[in-house]
Amino acid sequence: MKNEWPLWEVFIRGQHGLSHRHVGSLHAPDAEMAIKNARDVYTRRNEGVSIWVVEARHISATAPGDKGPLFEPSESKVYRHPTFFDIPEDVGHM
Amino acid sequence: MYAQLIKTARSGIKSRDEMSKQERAFQDKIDADIKIEPRDWMPDDYRATLIRQIGQHAHSEVVGQLPEGNWITRAPTLERKAILLAKVQDEAGHGLYLYAAAETLGESRDELVRLLHEGRMKYSSIFNYPTLNWADIGAVGWLVDGAAIVNQVALQRTSYGPYSRAMVRICKEESFHARQGYHAIMKMAFGTEAQKAMAQDALNRLWFPAMMMFGPHDSESTHSEQSMAWKIKVKSNDELRQQFVDQTIPQIEYLGLDLPDPGIKWNETRGHYDFSDPDWDEFIDVIRGNGPCNVDRMKDRVNAWEDGTWVRDGLLAHARKRARAAAE
Numbered sequence: 420m421k422n423e424w425p426l427w428e429v430f431i432r433g434q435h436g437l438s439h440r441h442v443g444s445l446h447a448p449d450a451e452m453a454i455k456n457a458r459d460v461y462t463r464r465n466e467g468v469s470i471w472v473v474e475a476r477h478i479s480a481t482a483p484g485d486k487g488p489l490f491e492p493s494e495s496k497v498y499r500h501p502t503f504f505d506i507p508e509d510v511g512h513m
Numbered sequence: 514m515y516a517q518l519i520k521t522a523r524s525g526i527k528s529r530d531e532m533s534k535q536e537r538a539f540q541d542k543i544d545a546d547i548k549i550e551p552r553d554w555m556p557d558d559y560r561a562t563l564i565r566q567i568g569q570h571a572h573s574e575v576v577g578q579l580p581e582g583n584w585i586t587r588a589p590t591l592e593r594k595a596i597l598l599a600k601v602q603d604e605a606g607h608g609l610y611l612y613a614a615a616e617t618l619g620e621s622r623d624e625l626v627r628l629l630h631e632g633r634m635k636y637s638s639i640f641n642y643p644t645l646n647w648a649d650i651g652a653v654g655w656l657v658d659g660a661a662i663v664n665q666v667a668l669q670r671t672s673y674g675p676y677s678r679a680m681v682r683i684c685k686e687e688s689f690h691a692r693q694g695y696h697a698i699m700k701m702a703f704g705t706e707a708q709k710a711m712a713q714d715a716l717n718r719l720w721f722p723a724m725m726m727f728g729p730h731d732s733e734s735t736h737s738e739q740s741m742a743w744k745i746k747v748k749s750n751d752e753l754r755q756q757f758v759d760q761t762i763p764q765i766e767y768l769g770l771d772l773p774d775p776g777i778k779w780n781e782t783r784g785h786y787d788f789s790d791p792d793w794d795e796f797i798d799v800i801r802g803n804g805p806c807n808v809d810r811m812k813d814r815v816n817a818w819e820d821g822t823w824v825r826d827g828l829l830a831h832a833r834k835r836a837r838a839a840a841e
Contacts, residue, residue, distance in 0.1 A: 449832035
């Protein structure tokens with residue numbers, strides 16, 4: 420059996436209540452070590468208050484070739500944005 | 514730089530007419546500054562060149578720990594020791610970010626490490642020079658990390674997404690490295706006569722090796738053209754070297770040290786400093802393995818890897834045993 424440690428993806432939540440964000444990857448034998456290593460590598464300068472790790476092979480992703488069909492349809496739907504609607508200034512802030 | 518003399522996987526540059534439809538679409542993305550991401554289509558030579566460059570860059574970060582690690586136990590104060598320890602830890606992290614970027618191209622970290630240990634991949638020539646005393650540690654942070662920043666700031670705009678993101682992260686941390694080095698040298702340059710002499714000596718010895726970090730002249734750098742077209746490299750060797758000289762001279766002057774090269778002179782017409790070439794024969798010789806510390810560096814790397822085998826294997830065996838027990 421190959422003795423390379425599996426690859427993990429690391430997600431960190433910063434100080435200010437934002438969501439966990441992908442910050443990088445590392446190798447570790449198990450989840451416990453992955454968290455320890457993530458703490459040592461990715462939170463050395465107050466970058467975070469919470470860590471998630473997930474083994475890279477468990478992540479499913481969209482295929483680059485599907486970019487068009489998946490994401491282009493929303494480009495033409497400008498009415499989904501608040502700025503689409505002109506509201507008279509007299510109405511006040513909305 | 515941290516990646517010198519990277520052989521582009523193809524010779525010469527492909528014209529648009531020679532390109533397939535797929536290659537043309539790829540080049541269009543590069544020209545429009547759209548980042549290439551791991552699972553996007555890319556020419557085999559683009560992938561191979563990137564693996565070589567990112568791999569060499571990663572190896573440099575890791576081997577770069579050795580000349581500085583040498584001084585952790587002998588730092589002059591507890592504060593300097595804590596700072597140096599933090600810097601050397603950062604370098605390990607930088608190696609990790611870069612290996613991770615290379616892995617997105619389908620080359621495993623263990624494989625890259627194996628190639629380094631077999632002498633089939635290189636690291637930057639600068640780390641084959643010794644750090645003889647404490648002043649060298651200051652000079653390494655100031656000049657070597659200073660040179661690295663010049664290169665890495667440019668590489669934040671490289672075309673490959675994961676490499677570019679690794680550079681952004683590294684640049685944030687690297688500025689601490691250069692500043693702590695300059696701070697240490699300032700202490701010596703403004704200290705006793707003996708300390709000032711040590712600072713001068715370190716500058717004199719490390720100046721030309723630092724200049725070599727940017728690689729050969731553009732005219733000699735036969736593989737750069739395709740790498741520039743692919744935006745794997747963003748600025749040329751000579752451009753980066755000039756930028757480093759221009760920013761470093763005022764820093765030397767502030768310290769009150771003598772310039773390490775009699776050829777350094779402000780050139781009014783060019784708006785840049787002129788300077789002398791490093792000894793390119795020495796550069797080639799060091800790259801070929803004959804620098805003062807090549808043998809020791811590789812020995813230390815290989816020993817560290819082999820001495821750690823039982824730990825890596827033990828932790829993995831333990832993890833597998835626990836996973837099996839949980840499954841039953």
